[in-house]
Amino acid sequence: MTRTQLFRLVIAQVFLHASMTGLRLATPLLALSLGYSPGAVGALIALFALSQVFLAIPAGKYADHHGLRRPMGFAVSAAALALTLAAIFPYVPMLCVAALMSGASAGVTTIVLQRHIGRAARSAAQRRLFFSWLAIAPAVSNFLGPFGAGLVIDHAGRTPNDLLAFRVCFGLLALLPLLAWLLLMRVRELPYEPVNPHAAPTHAWDLLRLPNFRYILFVNWLQSASWDIHAFLVPVLGHERGLSASMIGTILGAFAVAAAAIRMSLPVIAARFAEKQVIAASCVITVLVFAVYPLAGGPVAMVACSVVLGxxxxxxxxxxxxxxxxxxxxxxxxxxxxxxxxxxxxxxFLMPMVAGSFGALIGVASVFWVVAALVAVGAPVVRRITLPAEESRPVDG
Structure with missing residues (x-):
């Protein structure tokens, strides 16, 4: 895969993901302006992730049998249709449908593009580089989507919370998946395995029989759970310490900025260090930060912890x-x-509830230390991951 094709894939994911993140900002604002309760708004936001839970495995199987363009065609169509329907019928029942469709589109896009660039890489070093570039796309779209949607909502209407402003916002967001498709049409399709009607069906859970797959999935869960628990615990800890809402937001914002910034520099890191080295270092830093976080006496120290953890x-x-x-x-x-x-x-979905229950029993600070202990106990699994020998092949472009 050439650098030009990789660039097209990254920008295509930026467009598709930004359409979802923009909708995810606009929908709660519209629902609140229509008089719905915060609880209802929370349920509406949860729909963006719900469809991904149920569609992830079928989408992955479909990509295995049909490659890049066909599943991406469905993802683009679903995203564009969701936003078009929201623009025509900007009411909460339709926003629920749009949230499900847009979330599904984002999930399918993630799986299909990750699969494609993983197969396109010709060496382990090139694979790390490709995934590092692709990881930049969500970081960029998480900023561009909400920022752009917010600007349109604030300036496209005649009055605050004008329904016309939301219609214009949804209509403009609907153009982003179409721009993504224009880029994807020029990406070369890789060979894929067509569906064999006589083949025995496979089950995704069979993959858990592979030791390496289990180890990687477990390490990924440790890191993801640390991310989710941090996002949940910081507001609780900040509230206990009497910090203002803006300061708590600053602490969480520092985490997001650091995570985005490190992804911008990942191509350089990936060229110098192997995957297991990066993951092992991340686990060590995560343990140390969670151990000292409750001891951070003021907001400046908490911001520093948040930056390092991000x-x-x-x-x-x-x-x-x-x-x-x-x-x-x-x-x-x-x-x-x-x-x-x-x-x-x-x-x-589950970890914030678990962390909240433990926090009520043993205190918020103790939950930080429990997470640090869990990551410390689980981190040695990284060393048990064994990779097949791989010869480096020439790089395209």
Missing amino acids: AALGCVQPMIMSLLTQVTPASRQGEALGLRLMAINASS
């Missing part, structure tokens, strides 16, 4: 993707990526 956790996903591609059979890589995405989304 940098440590932000660099893990591309390395996990690279390892997963190497240890999974080529014909089932999409299925493996789907199983991973399903597990991560399910964890994102």
Whole structure:
């Protein structure tokens, strides 16, 4: 795969993901302006992740059998249709449908593009580099989507919370998937395994019989759970210490900025260090930060902890993707990526509730130390991951 094709894939994911993140900002604002309760708004936001839990594995299997363009065609169509319907009928029942469709589109896009670049890489070093570049796309779209949607909502209407402003916002967001498709049409399709009607059906859970797959999935869960628990515990800890809402937001914002910044520099890191080295270093830093976080006496120290943790956790996903591609059979890589995405989304739903329950029993500070202990106990699993010998092949472009 040439650098130009890689660039097209990265920008295509930016467009598709930004359409979802923009909708995810606009929908709660519209629902609140229509008089719905915060509880209803929370349920509406949850729908963006719900569809990914159930569609991740089928989407991965479909990508294994049909390659890049066909599943991406469905993802683009779903995203564009969701936003078009929201623009025509900007009411909460339709926003629920749009949230499900847009979330599904984002999940399918993630799986299909990760599978494609993993198969396109011709060496382990190139695979790390490709995944590092692709990891930049969500970081960019998480800023561009909400920022752009917010600007349109504020300036396109005649009055605050004008319904016309939301219609214009949804209509403009609907153009982004179409721009993504124009880029994807010029990406070369890779060979894929067509559906054999006589083949025995496979089950995604069979992949858990592979020791390396289990180890990688477990390490990925440790890192993802640390990310989710941090996002939940910081507001609780800040509230206990009497910090203002803006200061708590600053602490969480520092985490997001650090995670995005480290992903911008990942191509350089990936060229110098192997996947297991990066993941092991991230685990060590995560343990240390969670251990000292409750001891951080003021907001400046908490911001520092948040920055270090964001940098440590932000660099893990591309390395996990690279390892997963190497240890999974080529014909089932999409299925493996789907199983991973399903597990991560399910964890994102459950872990805040678990952390909240423990926090009520043993205190918020103690939960930080429990997480540090869990990561410390689980981190040695990284050393048990064994990779197949791989010869480096020439790089395209």
